Amino acid sequence: MENTMATILPEIDIDRVTMKYRTDASEVLALQEVTMNIRQGEFVSLLGPSGCGKTTLLRIIADLIQPTSGSVQVAGGTAREARLAQKYGIVFQNPVLYDWRKVRENVTLPLEMMGVKKSERRHRAMELLSLVGLEHAASRYPWQLSGGMQQRVAIARALAMEPEILLMDEPFSALDEFSRERLNEELLAIWSQVKNTVVFVTHSIPEAIFLSDRVFVLSPHPGRLSAVVDISMPRPRTKEMRQSETFFRLIAQIRGSFEGV
Numbered sequence: 001m002e003n004t005m006a007t008i009l010p011e012i013d014i015d016r017v018t019m020k021y022r023t024d025a026s027e028v029l030a031l032q033e034v035t036m037n038i039r040q041g042e043f044v045s046l047l048g049p050s051g052c053g054k055t056t057l058l059r060i061i062a063d064l065i066q067p068t069s070g071s072v073q074v075a076g077g078t079a080r081e082a083r084l085a086q087k088y089g090i091v092f093q094n095p096v097l098y099d100w101r102k103v104r105e106n107v108t109l110p111l112e113m114m115g116v117k118k119s120e121r122r123h124r125a126m127e128l129l130s131l132v133g134l135e136h137a138a139s140r141y142p143w144q145l146s147g148g149m150q151q152r153v154a155i156a157r158a159l160a161m162e163p164e165i166l167l168m169d170e171p172f173s174a175l176d177e178f179s180r181e182r183l184n185e186e187l188l189a190i191w192s193q194v195k196n197t198v199v200f201v202t203h204s205i206p207e208a209i210f211l212s213d214r215v216f217v218l219s220p221h222p223g224r225l226s227a228v229v230d231i232s233m234p235r236p237r238t239k240e241m242r243q244s245e246t247f248f249r250l251i252a253q254i255r256g257s258f259e260g261v
């Protein structure tokens with residue numbers, strides 16, 4: 001019998017992507033023949049130690065850099081077409097907010113650039129800030145917020161154009177462990193409302209497990225895909241799940257996939 005799942009096109013189709021960086025003195029093989037498919041509405045993590053090419057892969061998906069060889073298809077088109085159609089929202093490790101603009105005006109910057117009317121922008125800003133739990137901070141300036149709040153503003157801004165795909169590059173790695181765990185829970189609450197596809201870069205095994213449907217494990221020198229781990233824990237994910245047997249088994253399984261590299 002034909003497998004109907006196999007006929008569903010993946011949202012992001014990464015096919016034998018290789019990336020070589022050339023510097024004056026040498027060449028770095030950042031990614032070697034990486035192939036993976038990400039389904040629509042899926043939450044996946046790219047997990048691996050420093051230098052395994054996670055950021056490089058995210059930037060290739062986002063069409064910010066071109067691979068040396070291989071291809072990326074997004075929703076049946078090229079990554080470039082997806083970028084031009086504003087299918088991506090991107091959140092970086094540092095929130096990159098404009099200090100002279102109020103929180104509300106930071107969030108609506110992409111709408112302003114698209115020429116959306118001021119009244120509509122204000123309305124949308126409040127919707128987005130309410131989504132990330134920051135309505136009360138709309139009139140503050142970024143420098144008046146904690147690091148975690150700033151990153152929530154950056155997430156709200158990334159969602160302003162209602163992107164089909166949210167790309168997140170270690171967004172919480174600068175935060176303390178408590179804030180990070182709280183932000184993980186908040187991100188899942190946001191995602192359960194927005195329901196877009198998320199590609200999340202991290203080097204934290206617990207973070208990748210807690211958030212994801214699947215974890216793509218990358219290994220360095222050269223960067224390649226070493227394992228794909230299904231996270232079978234139900235949703236919604238809860239704090240208590242971090243203490244569960246399944247959680248610890250998944251940590252051990254992913255650690256094992258690194259050791260096997």
Ligand SMILES: Nc1ncnc2c1ncn2[C@@H]1O[C@H](COP(=O)(O)OP(=O)(O)OP(=O)(O)O)[C@@H](O)[C@H]1O
Nearest residue numbers: 021023028030049050051052053054055056057203
């Ligand atoms: N612009 C560049 N020029 C030359 N080499 C680069 C460049 N960008 C990245 N590299 C190299 O490519 C490899 C992969 O880098 P990348 O930043 O993608 O890894 P990463 O897994 O995201 O690391 P980290 O977790 O430290 O951010 C590394 O060896 C890095 O030094």
